[in-house]
Amino acid sequence: MNLNFTAEEEAFRLEVRSFIADNLPADMRSVAEKGQRFDKDHFVRWHKILYGRGWGAPAWPVEYGGAGWTPTQKYIFEDEMGMSGAPAPPTFGTGMVAPVIIAYGSEAQRERFLPPILRGDVWWCQGYSEPDSGSDLASLKTKAVREGDEYAVTGQKCWTTYAHWADWMFCLVRTREGGKPQEGISFLLIDMTSPGVTVRPVIINDLSHYVNDIFLEGVRVPAANLVGEEGMGWTYAKFLLGNERVGIARVGQTKRRVARLKEIAREEMSGGRPLIEDPLFRRRLAELEVRLMALECTAFRLLAEEHAGRPVGPAASLLKIKGSELAQAVTELTVESVGYYALPFVEDALHFGADQPPVGPDYATDAMPHFLYTRATTIYGGTNEIQRNILAKAVLEL
Amino acid sequence: MDFEFSEEQRLLRESVAQFVAQDYPFSRRRELAASEEGFGRDVWARFADLGWLALPFPEEAGGFGATPVETMILMEAIGRGLMVEPFLSTVVLGGGSLRLGGSPSQRAEALPPLIEGKILLAFAFAEPQSRFHLADVETRAERNGAGHRLTGRKIVVLHGGTADKLVVSARTGGSARDEAGISLFLIDRASPGVELRAYPTIDGLRAAEITLEGVEAGPESLLGELGGALPLIEAVVDNGIAAVCAEALGAMEVLYETTLEYLRTRRQFGRPIGSFQVLQHRMVDMYMELEQARSMTYMVTLRLEDPDPAERRRAASAAKVQIGESGRFVGRQAVQLHGGMGMVDEHLVSHYFKRLTVIDTQFGNVDHHLERMAAL
Numbered sequence: 001m002n003l004n005f006t007a008e009e010e011a012f013r014l015e016v017r018s019f020i021a022d023n024l025p026a027d028m029r030s031v032a033e034k035g036q037r038f039d040k041d042h043f044v045r046w047h048k049i050l051y052g053r054g055w056g057a058p059a060w061p062v063e064y065g066g067a068g069w070t071p072t073q074k075y076i077f078e079d080e081m082g083m084s085g086a087p088a089p090p091t092f093g094t095g096m097v098a099p100v101i102i103a104y105g106s107e108a109q110r111e112r113f114l115p116p117i118l119r120g121d122v123w124w125c126q127g128y129s130e131p132d133s134g135s136d137l138a139s140l141k142t143k144a145v146r147e148g149d150e151y152a153v154t155g156q157k158c159w160t161t162y163a164h165w166a167d168w169m170f171c172l173v174r175t176r177e178g179g180k181p182q183e184g185i186s187f188l189l190i191d192m193t194s195p196g197v198t199v200r201p202v203i204i205n206d207l208s209h210y211v212n213d214i215f216l217e218g219v220r221v222p223a224a225n226l227v228g229e230e231g232m233g234w235t236y237a238k239f240l241l242g243n244e245r246v247g248i249a250r251v252g253q254t255k256r257r258v259a260r261l262k263e264i265a266r267e268e269m270s271g272g273r274p275l276i277e278d279p280l281f282r283r284r285l286a287e288l289e290v291r292l293m294a295l296e297c298t299a300f301r302l303l304a305e306e307h308a309g310r311p312v313g314p315a316a317s318l319l320k321i322k323g324s325e326l327a328q329a330v331t332e333l334t335v336e337s338v339g340y341y342a343l344p345f346v347e348d349a350l351h352f353g354a355d356q357p358p359v360g361p362d363y364a365t366d367a368m369p370h371f372l373y374t375r376a377t378t379i380y381g382g383t384n385e386i387q388r389n390i391l392a393k394a395v396l397e398l
Numbered sequence: 399m400d401f402e403f404s405e406e407q408r409l410l411r412e413s414v415a416q417f418v419a420q421d422y423p424f425s426r427r428r429e430l431a432a433s434e435e436g437f438g439r440d441v442w443a444r445f446a447d448l449g450w451l452a453l454p455f456p457e458e459a460g461g462f463g464a465t466p467v468e469t470m471i472l473m474e475a476i477g478r479g480l481m482v483e484p485f486l487s488t489v490v491l492g493g494g495s496l497r498l499g500g501s502p503s504q505r506a507e508a509l510p511p512l513i514e515g516k517i518l519l520a521f522a523f524a525e526p527q528s529r530f531h532l533a534d535v536e537t538r539a540e541r542n543g544a545g546h547r548l549t550g551r552k553i554v555v556l557h558g559g560t561a562d563k564l565v566v567s568a569r570t571g572g573s574a575r576d577e578a579g580i581s582l583f584l585i586d587r588a589s590p591g592v593e594l595r596a597y598p599t600i601d602g603l604r605a606a607e608i609t610l611e612g613v614e615a616g617p618e619s620l621l622g623e624l625g626g627a628l629p630l631i632e633a634v635v636d637n638g639i640a641a642v643c644a645e646a647l648g649a650m651e652v653l654y655e656t657t658l659e660y661l662r663t664r665r666q667f668g669r670p671i672g673s674f675q676v677l678q679h680r681m682v683d684m685y686m687e688l689e690q691a692r693s694m695t696y697m698v699t700l701r702l703e704d705p706d707p708a709e710r711r712r713a714a715s716a717a718k719v720q721i722g723e724s725g726r727f728v729g730r731q732a733v734q735l736h737g738g739m740g741m742v743d744e745h746l747v748s749h750y751f752k753r754l755t756v757i758d759t760q761f762g763n764v765d766h767h768l769e770r771m772a773a774l
Binding site for chain 2: 129132133134135136139158159202203204205207268269270271272275280281284332335336339340341342343344345346359360368369371372375376378379380383384385388
């Protein structure tokens with residue numbers, strides 16, 4: 001037993017850390033410092049910088065442009081990225097549609113779709129949830145009717161993150177009625193510029209625009225955009241879930257947030273002393289740090305499993321549950337740490353290049369918005385209630 | 399022991415509930431919050447007409463001499479309707495400062511126009527370094543003839559931007575954080591030397607940063623005892639605490655009712671999601687938090703005029719802790735149980751949740767009040 005990274009792994013960590021430090025552009029550094037929101041431009045530019053280093057999609061097989069890293073190197077990379085605050089591009093392209101295309105798509109699809117994803121030229125979104133199909137995703141109703149060498153797709157998708165920036169959508173659609181619902185679902189790739197595709201913004205509680213409703217009205221999709229076989233869409237979606245790795249715990253991001261919280265507590269005053277000296281605050285902080293250590297150590301154990309060739313599987317649910325609850329707890333203490341300055345909401349100040357200065361210190365600006373947004377982490381990707389069901393069934397076999 | 403409302407209190411309760419149900423649907427709340435001032439002057443005029451602004455004030459000033467229970471009834475309705483009008487800042491805090499610490503002539507001058515809805519007040523006590531400590535006052539009040547000159551900064555002043563008059567705590571003696579040496583002043587917002595930046599708060603209300611540069615405060619502006627205003631400030635804040643407890647209770651009720659309805663009607667996996675035991679238990683937990691919050695709101699309301707300030711302070715801190723914890727639980731679980739819908743701006747859940755989150759901070763959060771109780 002051994003809790004240390006190898007010398008090579010430590011050297012790799014330093015390599016990643018210095019690359020980020022040397023190459024993260026000043027404007028993005030500023031956005032991260034101030035807790036502002038990244039634009040699409042920031043995400044794309046940073047992706048291209050990583051791509052230039054050969055790190056556009058490090059988890060892919062080497063033959064498609066992956067970096068050939070071990071599970072631990074992938075973990076270290078995500079950890080460093082999380083800690084740096086750099087604009088991590090959403091995983092829909094590199095982390096979701098690409099593995100499905102690689103595993104189940106045709107050679108033509110791999111040639112067509114993979115390189116632009118790798119380069120950061122094409123942006124993807126995920127068309128899964130529907131108004132009546134949230135936790136019960138298999139009940140989805142968006143229909144794809146085969147007509148000659150096309151599908152006619154009609155339905156509605158919701159909670160589609162960044163659909164307003166997306167060029168393409170990978171979509172779970174129903175190609176067959178009757179029988180077991182899961183067996184009638186197919187995995188279809190849809191060009192977002194197709195006639196009949198309408199994207200409608202959905203503003204969330206921090207007044208940001210990430211998610212959208214998508215209306216599909218008789219959208220014609222070439223049959224060549226079906227991945228794999230009809231009726232296999234659910235299997236491919238489950239493959240993605242099974243593919244979920246240790247990074248889902250988001251340990252790096254949480255470490256960064258805890259470090260920021262400590263900085264805030266050194267600046268904030270309470271009773272004439274910095275808040276960080278308040279015993280009750282220190283105790284709350286210590287509790288969070290214990291939870292973070294436990295999360296990270298569990299992540300390491302699962303990483304060791306991955307190294308041994310045993311996939312993470314349903315244990316990913318534990319990481320998702322504990323990771324999201326901890327992320328929320330950190331945002332809660334952060335809101336508390338800035339006192340009354342958690343209340344002002346100058347939306348403009350959350351954007352890079354804002355005209356209006358924030359009210360109160362810079363570090364207080366994103367405390368409340370981040371707290372509000374983070375309520376979603378126990379809901380998206382399968383609610384924590386569903387995740388507990390998965391653990392009960394698949395691990396405890398109850 | 400009696401927890402029944404009197405006949406008049408029942409009538410008041412019905413009357414406010416009717417106002418909220420008929421004249422203040424959520425769509426109206428949204429419009430008013432987005433308006434330039436952040437609330438409705440016409441709504442405020444209705445409050446005045448209905449006598450609600452007069453409730454806690456003495457009859458000599460044109461008030462109804464009502465008890466804290468009446469204020470609780472009104473604040474609960476304000477919480478149910480998530481109303482954005484400046485009742486807390488004008489009637490409870492500003493008006494409370496006059497009621498509890500003003501001289502007869504100060505009350506005679508300021509209370510009638512307040513009751514008529516003609517002037518608004520804001521209570522400016524928090525400072526950049528003070529966190530939740532009421533005695534941490536660095537704003538200085540320097541002797542200037544018979545009066546004083548005020549210099550300093552006040553932060554996140556609720557409804558400061560639309561106030562006609564400000565109640566400001568400032569130090570006339572002692573050093574930072576001394577309990578002695580604090581005074582309270584009633585000044586015009588338009589006084590020379592008052593700089594103000596108004597802004598929205600995350601819960602749809604408004605607040606302001608206020609800078610005072612040598613603001614003249616004549617002798618008639620001193621409220622209460624020179625250098626001895628801390629007990630008055632604490633009493634006003636405890637009144638504020640009781641009020642936001644009631645407001646939070648109203649907000650929690652709406653979230654509880656809305657979530658219960660959602661669990662009954664939302665179907666997944668072929669059945670209402672409320673049929674799943676995990677969610678049933680969660681809903682029961684929400685119910686229990688709501689009832690405990692109600693109990694503690696009644697408790698602090700009934701102890702608010704306790705002749706022993708230590709008893710009143712203890713009641714207020716305990717209630718604030720309860721409301722903080724219940725508000726967090728009910729708010730967060732309402733969001734969680736609504737799934738994605740709990741996250742969207744278009745649905746009322748996120749707005750009630752945000753108000754509860756802000757109330758948790760107002761006048762000190764759970765940790766602050768636990769420390770305060772531990773020290774009492």
